[in-house]
Amino acid sequence: MDALKAFSASQIAWVSQSPSAQQQSVQYSTSALSGLRQAVGQFNNTNADSVLATTCILVSQSKDWLSWSSFLGGINSIAAIIESRQQDSIYSDNIKRINACWARQAASRTIDHFNFQRGELLSRINRSLQQLRAHFGTRPVEIYWIDQCLYLIQCLQTIDPANTVEDQFNHLIVLRRLVFWLPAYLLHDGSIDMLKLSVVMHLYAVALALEPFFPGLSAELYGDNAAPALLHGLDRMKAMQPEMHSSNSTPLMQFPDAILAEFNA
Known part of the structure; x- marks a missing residue:
């Protein structure tokens, strides 16, 4: 208790x-x-x-x-x-x-769900987060957390790959905290909209996309933990699309949707 x-x-x-x-x-x-x-x-x-x-x-x-x-x-x-x-x-x-x-x-197996190397993946994540950020205009709370994710990815781009499980933990300690606590922080007031969900879904997608490069953390953070949450969130976003009227919500889901499809392939 x-x-x-x-x-x-x-x-x-x-x-x-x-x-x-x-x-x-x-x-x-x-x-x-x-x-x-x-x-x-x-x-x-x-x-x-x-x-x-x-x-x-x-x-x-x-x-x-x-x-x-x-x-x-x-x-x-x-x-x-x-x-x-x-x-x-x-x-x-x-x-x-x-x-x-x-x-x-x-067994030291690295799950290679993606057909590109670490640098290419980090660049792809960086671009996707930058594109997501452009949708938020005057919403400083969400922009702040997107910037935190961007900073993490940019830091990973400047350092060598983690060679030990301890290095993996230290490299992703910020992402680990965000995955555990940020969804509750953004959604706690009960007002769930497409933009808030898109931030959370990108967070889960980033965690899922990085799995092959941080296999030592997979038992706690990735794979079977991130994928169901990502699927549920994307289904919720798709159900909300009719409420968007003239707004095109597809770009908000494109990166998370692609990462989930690649993980399940």
Whole structure:
């Protein structure tokens, strides 16, 4: 329960920029970690699901490589144990996906969904974000977050590819935070329009497009996590098209739609 409270407090802190919410998040995370350590020491069939769920929630709030890798390693071990025991779990589908991701990573397979190199991909993302930005006129909030994504991509264009999982984590720590928290920040007030959704869909598309170059993060951030959210969001945007009347919304969906199609190819 403390892990869920920590996650909720983190989300509130992101949306409201509240220092007290951030402090609460730290307090709940500390309490959840203490409880997790105790539960791991008494790991059994009864508490396996709660241990797995708590670890998955806490990994999303990791702010540094050491804690992130520790939690992710724990998720891998717990999922493998549950599957090896063939015990019933409410997270059976998630466990299969986790184990598949780790098996893929252990085999050092890079999923090459795209037929161009890293530099070409980053240039393509840069162009798409620049084109998206041109649609926003006097909407400073969305422009600010598009600029944050652009800055990240431009930084990646100036540095060498990540050679270790730690490098991958450090290169994408900003994108990781945006994927977890920005959708809630942009959509929390309930007024969902095509432009807000287009920012979120481009964010998911960027994460999905970068997967082949950051395979060490795929178990947490990409693939089966980003693709369903992207599909759902694009379906929502397509359903909203009749409301746009004279406005042409197709350019807002073009890049995310293409990335999803390439991922599923």
